[in-house]
Amino acid sequence: MDTSVGKFAIRVNDLVVGFGHRVILDHLSLDVRRGEILGLVGASGGGKSVLMRTIIGLIPRRSGGIEVMGARIGSPHDVGTQRAAGKWGILFQQGALFSSLTARQNIQFPLRENLVLSSALLDEIATAKLEMVGLTPEDGDKFPSELSGGMTKRVALARALALDPAIVFLDEPTSGLDPIAAGDFDALIKTLQKTLGLTVFMVTHDLASLNTVCDRVAALADGNIVAIGPMRELLQSDHPWVRAYFHGKRSLMLQPKAS
Amino acid sequence: MATEPQLAVTSRGDALELRPDGFWIAANVTVLEALADAAAPQVERAKSLKMDMSGLSELDTLGAWLLEKLSRQIAGHPAEIVGVSENYAGLIEEVRHVNRHNLPPPKARNPVIAKVEEVGRAAWNSREDVAVFLQMLGSLCVALLGIIRKPRSLRLTSLVYQLYRVGWQAIPIILLITFLIGAIIAQQGFFHFRKFGADSYVVDMVGILVLRELGVLIVAIMVAGRSGSAYTAELGSMKMREEIDALSTMGLDPVVVLILPRVLALVLALPILTFIGSMAALYGGGLVAWFYGGMGPSIFIARLHDAVSVTHFQVGMIKAPFMALVIGIVACSEGLRVKGSAESLGKQTTTSVVKSIFLVIVLDGLFAVFFASIGM
Numbered sequence: 028m029d030t031s032v033g034k035f036a037i038r039v040n041d042l043v044v045g046f047g048h049r050v051i052l053d054h055l056s057l058d059v060r061r062g063e064i065l066g067l068v069g070a071s072g073g074g075k076s077v078l079m080r081t082i083i084g085l086i087p088r089r090s091g092g093i094e095v096m097g098a099r100i101g102s103p104h105d106v107g108t109q110r111a112a113g114k115w116g117i118l119f120q121q122g123a124l125f126s127s128l129t130a131r132q133n134i135q136f137p138l139r140e141n142l143v144l145s146s147a148l149l150d151e152i153a154t155a156k157l158e159m160v161g162l163t164p165e166d167g168d169k170f171p172s173e174l175s176g177g178m179t180k181r182v183a184l185a186r187a188l189a190l191d192p193a194i195v196f197l198d199e200p201t202s203g204l205d206p207i208a209a210g211d212f213d214a215l216i217k218t219l220q221k222t223l224g225l226t227v228f229m230v231t232h233d234l235a236s237l238n239t240v241c242d243r244v245a246a247l248a249d250g251n252i253v254a255i256g257p258m259r260e261l262l263q264s265d266h267p268w269v270r271a272y273f274h275g276k277r278s279l280m281l282q283p284k285a286s
Numbered sequence: 287m288a289t290e291p292q293l294a295v296t297s298r299g300d301a302l303e304l305r306p307d308g309f310w311i312a313a314n315v316t317v318l319e320a321l322a323d324a325a326a327p328q329v330e331r332a333k334s335l336k337m338d339m340s341g342l343s344e345l346d347t348l349g350a351w352l353l354e355k356l357s358r359q360i361a362g363h364p365a366e367i368v369g370v371s372e373n374y375a376g377l378i379e380e381v382r383h384v385n386r387h388n389l390p391p392p393k394a395r396n397p398v399i400a401k402v403e404e405v406g407r408a409a410w411n412s413r414e415d416v417a418v419f420l421q422m423l424g425s426l427c428v429a430l431l432g433i434i435r436k437p438r439s440l441r442l443t444s445l446v447y448q449l450y451r452v453g454w455q456a457i458p459i460i461l462l463i464t465f466l467i468g469a470i471i472a473q474q475g476f477f478h479f480r481k482f483g484a485d486s487y488v489v490d491m492v493g494i495l496v497l498r499e500l501g502v503l504i505v506a507i508m509v510a511g512r513s514g515s516a517y518t519a520e521l522g523s524m525k526m527r528e529e530i531d532a533l534s535t536m537g538l539d540p541v542v543v544l545i546l547p548r549v550l551a552l553v554l555a556l557p558i559l560t561f562i563g564s565m566a567a568l569y570g571g572g573l574v575a576w577f578y579g580g581m582g583p584s585i586f587i588a589r590l591h592d593a594v595s596v597t598h599f600q601v602g603m604i605k606a607p608f609m610a611l612v613i614g615i616v617a618c619s620e621g622l623r624v625k626g627s628a629e630s631l632g633k634q635t636t637t638s639v640v641k642s643i644f645l646v647i648v649l650d651g652l653f654a655v656f657f658a659s660i661g662m
Contacts, residue, residue: 126627126628126629127627127628127629138312141312142312142313142315142316143315143316144315144319145319148315148319148352151351151355151385152347152348152351154384154385155347155351155381155384156347158383158384158385159347159384164387170626170627171626171627172626188347190312191312221376222376222377222380223346223347223377224373
């Protein structure tokens with residue numbers, strides 16, 4: 028593998044995305060290093076999810092280039108994208124589990140579609156993944172409608188990890204979880220990232236997870252990355268939106284740790 | 287892309303050494319599974335096992351699990367694992383903890399007994415269907431009483447909108463279908479009755495059949511397929527997205543807000559549609575009589591006047607609102623039985639249509655017995 032692929036998992040270069048007259052992402056560039064957890068913050072409706080969905084090829088772009096693990100990304104049916112798709116797992120905000128399959132079948136789905144393996148091994152791998160995300164083998168027989176919010180996220184994470192991807196995209200992984208469950212989920216992401224050597228691209232509003240799990244944080248405002256770096260650097264940023272975000276009333280809990 | 291993975295097995299007496307080599311990743315799973323299965327019997331026979339992981343180029347959960355499974359084959363001494371690179375130490379450690387308590391395998395059952403049990407349970411569970419039907423009928427009655435006491439609580443806008451959807455918008459297709467049915471019956475009648483010179487009785491047949499039975503039956507079946515399925519799907523998806531729960535928590539009764547206007551609209555629309563449908567069928571029959579049977583319109587109408595009495599018309603029209611009630615109740619109660627998944631929505635919609643058509647036909651049979659016994 029050449030070095031540029033070795034160093035960066037995702038390279039976004041001069042990206043422009045818009046709908047109609049509205050430009051959402053305006054000449055945005057972003058590099059995600061291999062093996063790091065990058066947190067992306069931004070105003071609601073500011074284009075965080077648009078950026079994530081553009082990187083994975085779900086939204087067409089006007090100009091600019093995207094490379095994921097060295098493969099250029101086009102539309103979802105593009106050859107480069109499909110090659111890259113084998114290397115990423117995606118956790119959608121609402122889980123997006125297939126409602127007519129059990130949790131175990133949901134996890135087995137990507138394996139069954141992409142590989143040829145015996146059903147015994149398929150069951151063992153699914154159970155292994157379930158246990159790795161902190162669920163019991165019995166949970167595997169439940170249907171998505173029978174799972175709690177936290178369990179849904181865990182099953183969705185297990186499905187995202189089914190093929191052992193190099194990169195996982197997480198769209199607001201802790202939204203809708205209570206602080207304890209959110210903390211557990213953060214710890215789980217951190218553990219799995221270490222064990223499996225993952226690169227994690229995480230869109231989140233959860234200040235606690237930004238503080239505890241993210242190696243770097245990127246702030247998206249006005250269609251561009253206005254600040255990027257470790258959390259303590261961002262806290263010192265003097266961009267007005269970043270200041271408002273991290274120094275608002277709700278962010279006061281971060282201050283003692285930062286100083 | 288990945289080079290072929292290998293598994294070197296060397297045995298010294300009872301001691302076995304395994305050296306996995308190359309890419310032990312999910313992409314190579316077919317090769318890996320064969321390698322692991324081939325090595326398994328030797329591992330089972332061995333007394334001690336050593337695994338040298340230093341040859342691995344890449345390892346993922348699947349590869350790690352296959353190796354872990356091999357190392358568990360040996361009873362007694364745990365396997366000795368050496369040469370683990372730093373990158374994979376965590377993964378190998380993690381995999382050691384998984385799949386420790388396996389689920390009991392599902393019990394194999396006699397297929398005949400399972401089938402018999404399934405039939406028995408289905409029959410027993412049909413009590414529940416009756417209960418659900420009666421419960422819905424009851425809550426509709428309660429809601430209706432509430433509206434009689436306080437007429438302003440009727441959702442008039444909703445009722446008018448539902449009437450528009452199930453009544454007005456259904457008229458074209460009902461006209462077309464019943465017209466064709468009337469024409470076909472008349473054509474068949476002429477074709478067969480002509481053989482024994484009973485042409486003129488075709489008018490009696492078409493008139494009585496359409497007004498008493500077919501008009502209302504065809505329209506009810508059309509409405510069950512067209513509007514009943516829509517009711518089930520609407521209420522079902524509202525149930526799935528917790529909209530019905532939201533309504534109840536606001537202190538509103540879903541039966542009053544959602545179900546009563548729908549059922550009421552059906553009960554009002556179906557007699558009108560039946561009337562329109564019957565007229566279209568007679569019209570179709572008349573046209574065929576004119577062009578195929580050579581019976582002019584004035585003769586057709588005169589014969590119809592003699593053959594058909596108001597009673598026949600009444601019998602058909604009396605049945606219509608009851609059929610509408612059955613369709614509405616079945617459609618709404620099936621909609622409320624939808625569970626969380628997309629599959630259950632589809633299943634419940636199918637059940638709704640099948641059940642309401644079945645009940646409409648059963649009801650028609652009961653009415654036939656009833657009207658015969660009271661001499662109508």
